[in-house]
Amino acid sequence: MGKILLLSNGFEHGAAKNAFEGAFEALAKGKPNPRIAVIPSGIPLKQQGEHIHRLMQNLSRLTTDLSILDLHKESIESLKSADVCVITGGNPYTLLTLIRKRGHAILSKILDRDGLLVASSGGAMILGSDVAITGIINPSIKRPGNFDLKGLGLFEENVFPHFNRYTDGQYEDRRDLIEDWLIEHKHFAIADDQYVLLDWKAHPKPFGA
Secondary structure, eight states: OOEEEEESSOSSSHHHHHHHHHHHHHHHTTSSSOOEEEEOSSSOGGGOOHHHHHHHHHHTTTOSOEEEOOTTTSOGGGGGGOSEEEEOOSOHHHHHHHHHHHHHHHHHHHHHTTOEEEEETHHHHTTSSBOTTHHHHOTTSOOOTTOOOBOOOSSSSEEEESTHHHHTTTTGGGHHHHHHHHHHSOEEEEOTTOEEEEEOOOOSSOTTO
Protein backbone atom coordinates (compact mmCIF):
# COMPACT_ATOMS: atom_id res chain seq x y z
CA MET A 1 0.00 0.00 0.00
CA GLY A 2 1.33 3.43 -0.93
CA LYS A 3 2.02 6.07 1.71
CA ILE A 4 1.64 9.86 1.82
CA LEU A 5 3.81 11.72 4.32
CA LEU A 6 2.70 15.29 5.00
CA LEU A 7 5.08 17.67 6.75
CA SER A 8 5.60 21.34 7.57
CA ASN A 9 9.38 21.62 7.73
CA GLY A 10 10.85 18.72 5.81
CA PHE A 11 12.25 15.54 7.33
CA GLU A 12 15.76 16.34 8.51
CA HIS A 13 15.07 16.13 12.24
CA GLY A 14 13.01 14.58 15.00
CA ALA A 15 9.73 12.75 14.56
CA ALA A 16 9.41 13.72 10.88
CA LYS A 17 12.84 12.22 10.14
CA ASN A 18 11.88 9.00 11.92
CA ALA A 19 8.59 8.82 10.02
CA PHE A 20 10.31 9.28 6.66
CA GLU A 21 13.01 6.74 7.43
CA GLY A 22 10.44 4.17 8.56
CA ALA A 23 8.28 4.61 5.46
CA PHE A 24 11.32 4.56 3.17
CA GLU A 25 12.83 1.46 4.76
CA ALA A 26 9.53 -0.40 4.36
CA LEU A 27 9.40 0.54 0.67
CA ALA A 28 13.06 -0.27 0.03
CA LYS A 29 12.62 -3.86 1.29
CA GLY A 30 10.70 -4.65 -1.88
CA LYS A 31 12.37 -2.12 -4.19
CA PRO A 32 16.17 -2.10 -3.90
CA ASN A 33 17.74 1.18 -5.03
CA PRO A 34 14.35 2.91 -5.45
CA ARG A 35 14.02 5.79 -7.85
CA ILE A 36 13.54 9.10 -6.00
CA ALA A 37 12.33 12.20 -7.83
CA VAL A 38 12.28 15.63 -6.20
CA ILE A 39 9.98 18.46 -7.28
CA PRO A 40 11.38 21.71 -5.88
CA SER A 41 9.35 24.61 -4.57
CA GLY A 42 8.00 25.90 -7.88
CA ILE A 43 10.75 28.37 -8.68
CA PRO A 44 13.26 27.49 -11.44
CA LEU A 45 16.07 25.21 -10.36
CA LYS A 46 18.72 27.88 -10.89
CA GLN A 47 17.02 29.93 -8.17
CA GLN A 48 17.02 27.15 -5.59
CA GLY A 49 19.06 27.79 -2.47
CA GLU A 50 21.10 25.70 -0.06
CA HIS A 51 18.04 23.76 1.13
CA ILE A 52 17.60 21.83 -2.10
CA HIS A 53 21.32 20.97 -2.26
CA ARG A 54 21.24 19.67 1.32
CA LEU A 55 18.10 17.66 0.59
CA MET A 56 19.65 16.04 -2.48
CA GLN A 57 22.82 15.24 -0.56
CA ASN A 58 20.82 13.50 2.16
CA LEU A 59 18.71 11.54 -0.33
CA SER A 60 21.80 10.44 -2.26
CA ARG A 61 22.70 8.28 0.73
CA LEU A 62 19.56 6.22 0.11
CA THR A 63 19.76 5.54 -3.62
CA THR A 64 21.86 6.06 -6.73
CA ASP A 65 18.70 6.71 -8.79
CA LEU A 66 17.97 10.30 -7.76
CA SER A 67 16.83 13.26 -9.83
CA ILE A 68 15.33 16.74 -9.61
CA LEU A 69 12.31 17.46 -11.77
CA ASP A 70 12.30 21.14 -12.74
CA LEU A 71 8.74 21.54 -14.02
CA HIS A 72 9.63 24.85 -15.65
CA LYS A 73 11.68 22.85 -18.15
CA GLU A 74 10.58 19.21 -17.88
CA SER A 75 7.33 17.31 -18.18
CA ILE A 76 5.72 15.74 -15.14
CA GLU A 77 5.36 12.60 -17.27
CA SER A 78 8.92 11.66 -16.28
CA LEU A 79 7.60 11.00 -12.76
CA LYS A 80 5.79 7.88 -13.94
CA SER A 81 8.60 5.50 -13.07
CA ALA A 82 9.45 7.03 -9.68
CA ASP A 83 9.09 5.00 -6.50
CA VAL A 84 9.38 8.04 -4.22
CA CYS A 85 8.32 11.60 -5.01
CA VAL A 86 9.35 14.47 -2.74
CA ILE A 87 7.60 17.84 -3.17
CA THR A 88 9.20 20.66 -1.22
CA GLY A 89 7.48 23.75 0.14
CA GLY A 90 6.86 26.94 -1.76
CA ASN A 91 4.13 28.98 -3.41
CA PRO A 92 1.02 26.72 -3.60
CA TYR A 93 -0.37 28.67 -6.55
CA THR A 94 2.80 28.16 -8.60
CA LEU A 95 3.13 24.51 -7.63
CA LEU A 96 -0.47 23.81 -8.60
CA THR A 97 -0.08 25.61 -11.91
CA LEU A 98 2.94 23.45 -12.74
CA ILE A 99 1.59 20.09 -11.58
CA ARG A 100 -2.21 20.25 -11.81
CA LYS A 101 -2.84 19.00 -15.35
CA ARG A 102 -1.54 15.46 -14.81
CA GLY A 103 -0.61 15.57 -11.16
CA HIS A 104 -3.43 13.48 -9.71
CA ALA A 105 -3.11 10.76 -12.33
CA ILE A 106 0.68 10.43 -12.13
CA LEU A 107 1.02 10.69 -8.35
CA SER A 108 -1.78 8.13 -8.04
CA LYS A 109 0.20 5.71 -10.20
CA ILE A 110 3.21 6.03 -7.89
CA LEU A 111 1.01 5.32 -4.87
CA ASP A 112 -0.78 2.46 -6.62
CA ARG A 113 2.63 0.79 -7.02
CA ASP A 114 3.12 1.01 -3.23
CA GLY A 115 5.29 4.09 -3.63
CA LEU A 116 5.90 6.96 -1.23
CA LEU A 117 4.81 10.58 -1.67
CA VAL A 118 6.46 13.09 0.67
CA ALA A 119 5.33 16.72 0.71
CA SER A 120 6.23 19.70 2.88
CA SER A 121 4.40 22.97 3.62
CA GLY A 122 3.05 24.38 0.32
CA GLY A 123 3.82 21.06 -1.36
CA ALA A 124 1.58 19.30 1.17
CA MET A 125 -1.18 21.87 0.75
CA ILE A 126 -1.62 21.23 -2.97
CA LEU A 127 -2.32 17.52 -2.45
CA GLY A 128 -5.57 18.05 -0.54
CA SER A 129 -8.98 19.44 -1.36
CA ASP A 130 -8.00 23.07 -1.91
CA VAL A 131 -5.45 25.76 -1.04
CA ALA A 132 -7.85 28.51 0.03
CA ILE A 133 -6.17 28.82 3.44
CA THR A 134 -3.13 30.31 1.66
CA GLY A 135 -4.78 33.70 1.35
CA ILE A 136 -5.43 33.80 5.09
CA ILE A 137 -2.18 32.52 6.57
CA ASN A 138 0.11 33.99 3.92
CA PRO A 139 -1.58 36.99 2.27
CA SER A 140 1.80 38.21 0.96
CA ILE A 141 1.64 35.42 -1.66
CA LYS A 142 -0.23 37.03 -4.52
CA ARG A 143 -3.04 34.90 -5.90
CA PRO A 144 -3.24 35.00 -9.71
CA GLY A 145 -6.50 36.37 -11.07
CA ASN A 146 -9.31 33.81 -11.46
CA PHE A 147 -7.05 31.11 -10.00
CA ASP A 148 -8.79 27.79 -9.33
CA LEU A 149 -8.11 26.99 -5.67
CA LYS A 150 -8.85 23.26 -6.00
CA GLY A 151 -5.99 21.03 -4.97
CA LEU A 152 -5.01 17.72 -6.52
CA GLY A 153 -7.56 15.92 -4.34
CA LEU A 154 -5.50 12.92 -3.29
CA PHE A 155 -7.36 13.11 0.02
CA GLU A 156 -10.42 15.08 1.07
CA GLU A 157 -8.85 17.11 3.88
CA ASN A 158 -7.03 20.43 3.55
CA VAL A 159 -3.54 20.92 4.96
CA PHE A 160 -2.76 23.75 7.39
CA PRO A 161 1.07 23.71 7.69
CA HIS A 162 3.12 25.49 10.38
CA PHE A 163 0.07 25.33 12.65
CA ASN A 164 2.21 26.33 15.63
CA ARG A 165 2.30 29.87 14.22
CA TYR A 166 -1.43 30.05 14.87
CA THR A 167 -1.26 28.51 18.33
CA ASP A 168 1.70 30.78 19.20
CA GLY A 169 -0.39 33.86 18.37
CA GLN A 170 1.33 34.98 15.17
CA TYR A 171 -1.99 35.33 13.34
CA GLU A 172 -3.84 37.46 15.90
CA ASP A 173 -4.93 39.98 13.25
CA ARG A 174 -6.81 37.22 11.39
CA ARG A 175 -7.69 34.83 14.20
CA ASP A 176 -11.43 35.07 13.51
CA LEU A 177 -10.93 34.16 9.84
CA ILE A 178 -8.77 31.19 10.77
CA GLU A 179 -11.16 29.95 13.45
CA ASP A 180 -14.06 30.10 10.99
CA TRP A 181 -11.97 28.19 8.45
CA LEU A 182 -11.04 25.52 11.00
CA ILE A 183 -14.71 24.97 11.83
CA GLU A 184 -15.84 24.84 8.22
CA HIS A 185 -13.12 22.61 6.70
CA LYS A 186 -11.86 19.10 7.30
CA HIS A 187 -8.15 19.55 7.78
CA PHE A 188 -4.79 18.33 8.96
CA ALA A 189 -3.21 20.93 11.26
CA ILE A 190 0.51 20.17 11.20
CA ALA A 191 2.98 22.00 13.44
CA ASP A 192 6.62 22.36 12.43
CA ASP A 193 7.69 19.34 14.50
CA GLN A 194 4.78 17.13 13.45
CA TYR A 195 3.74 14.97 10.50
CA VAL A 196 0.76 13.07 9.11
CA LEU A 197 1.29 9.65 7.52
CA LEU A 198 -1.58 8.39 5.35
CA ASP A 199 -2.23 5.02 3.78
CA TRP A 200 -3.14 5.53 0.15
CA LYS A 201 -6.70 4.74 -0.82
CA ALA A 202 -7.14 4.87 -4.56
CA HIS A 203 -9.87 7.09 -5.99
CA PRO A 204 -10.86 7.13 -9.67
CA LYS A 205 -11.31 10.91 -9.52
CA PRO A 206 -9.84 13.65 -7.35
CA PHE A 207 -12.00 14.66 -4.41
CA GLY A 208 -14.25 17.51 -5.45
CA ALA A 209 -13.93 16.75 -9.16
